[in-house]
Amino acid sequence: MFKGAVIVMGVTSCGKTSVGEGLAAELGCPFIEGDKLHPASNIAKMSAGTPLTDTDRWPWLDIIGKAMKVECDKGHGVVASCSALKKAYRQKLADATGQPITFIHLYGSRELLAARMADRKGHFMPTSLLDSQLATIEIPGLDETALHLDVILPVDELVRRSKAYLTDNRD
Numbered sequence: 682m683f684k685g686a687v688i689v690m691g692v693t694s695c696g697k698t699s700v701g702e703g704l705a706a707e708l709g710c711p712f713i714e715g716d717k718l719h720p721a722s723n724i725a726k727m728s729a730g731t732p733l734t735d736t737d738r739w740p741w742l743d744i745i746g747k748a749m750k751v752e753c754d755k756g757h758g759v760v761a762s763c764s765a766l767k768k769a770y771r772q773k774l775a776d777a778t779g780q781p782i783t784f785i786h787l788y789g790s791r792e793l794l795a796a797r798m799a800d801r802k803g804h805f806m807p808t809s810l811l812d813s814q815l816a817t818i819e820i821p822g823l824d825e826t827a828l829h830l831d832v833i834l835p836v837d838e839l840v841r842r843s844k845a846y847l848t849d850n851r852d
Contacts, residue, residue: 683708683758686749686778687847690765690821691787692814694797695832696839697762700787703840705760708847711752715763718744732813735769742770746777753780766818771825784821785843789832791815 687708689701698714705712719727723737745763752759765771765784775782795811821827828846830839 695787713761784827
């Protein structure tokens with residue numbers, strides 16, 4: 682049984698939910714959709730095309746981290762999706778989870794991400810916010826446990842590589 686905390690991260694439309702759901706199924710653990718935990722005020726702000734500030738994000742990150750902690754405290758692993766754009770956000774998530782987190786960082790070209798956004802129906806994030814997220818993201822460095830994957834690859838391959846990384850790096 683997989684035990685550990687994993688966040689599939691990246692800017693909007695990189696495939697966090699699809700990869701996260703697939704990975705959680707492969708690992709046999711719960712999946713937490715970070716977007717569903719946003720306060721209504723955050724969703725209203727983003728829907729209006731206004732980027733979130735750090736002040737908007739801190740409570741949301743705590744909610745995700747605490748939800749992950751609940752699952753980890755049950756003795757099994759958990760996979761969550763969260764943009765986790767800044768190193769400070771990733772540390773906040775780890776603090777709230779109460780343990781180290783492995784990050785699966787999904788990235789892609791601006792053109793690919795914009796095309797995916799344009800094809801999405803019913804999501805609160807407008808295409809206009811892609812550039813602000815690309816400007817904000819701090820790519821996980823060597824001091825963070827992270828796998829970097831280009832979303833040009835099919836979802837099943839992203840899931841396969843993520844699972845291999847997680848299971849090959851276990852004690």
